[in-house]
Amino acid sequence: MGTTTSRRINMYKKDLDLQRRWVKLMAELGDTIGKRPKDLNSTLFLIGVQELGRGKHIFSKEEKQDLMHIAICKVLSYSGYYALEGLDEEGWPHWKALKKLPRFDLLDQEKLLKMHVIEYFEKEYDLIISL
Numbered sequence: 531m532g533t534t535t536s537r538r539i540n541m542y543k544k545d546l547d548l549q550r551r552w553v554k555l556m557a558e559l560g561d562t563i564g565k566r567p568k569d570l571n572s573t574l575f576l577i578g579v580q581e582l583g584r585g586k587h588i589f590s591k592e593e594k595q596d597l598m599h600i601a602i603c604k605v606l607s608y609s610g611y612y613a614l615e616g617l618d619e620e621g622w623p624h625w626k627a628l629k630k631l632p633r634f635d636l637l638d639q640e641k642l643l644k645m646h647v648i649e650y651f652e653k654e655y656d657l658i659i660s661l
Contacts, residue, residue, distance in 0.1 A: 545641070548644060558651075573647055575594065578597025578600040581623060582597060582621070600625070605650045606631070606643075611631060612625040
C-alpha cells in the first residue's frame with residue numbers, strides 16, 4: 531500500500547472517529563438538557579449561552595450572533611487562537627485574537643470546530659466522549 535493511500539485511510543479513520551464522538555456528544559447533550567441539538571450551530575449557541583451565564587433568556591438576532599461568536603472564541607481558545615480579554619459593562623465576554631486561523635475549506639472548518647466543541651464539554655463539564 532502506498533504512502534498516499536495510507537494517509538487517506540488514516541484521514542478517513544480520523545474523520546470517522548470524530549463523527550462517532552460527535553454523535554455521542556449530541557446524544558449525551560440530549561439526555562442532559564432534554565433536547566438534542568440539531569447541528570453544530572445550535573451546539574455553539576448553547577455554549578455561548580452557557581459562557582454568558584444568564585440562563586434562559588430571549589435573545590435578539592444580533593445577540594444570537596454574538597453568542598455564536600463567544601462560543602467559537604471559547605472553543606478555539608483551547609488551541610491558542612483566542613484569549614478572553616474580559617467582560618464589558620453588561621457582562622458580555624470579549625475575546626482577543628492571538629493568532630490567525632488556518633485557511634480551511636468549510637468542511638475542515640466544521641471538523642476543527644467539532645473537535646474543539648467536544649473538548650469544551652470534556653474540559654468544562656467532565657463529559658467523557660470516547661469511542
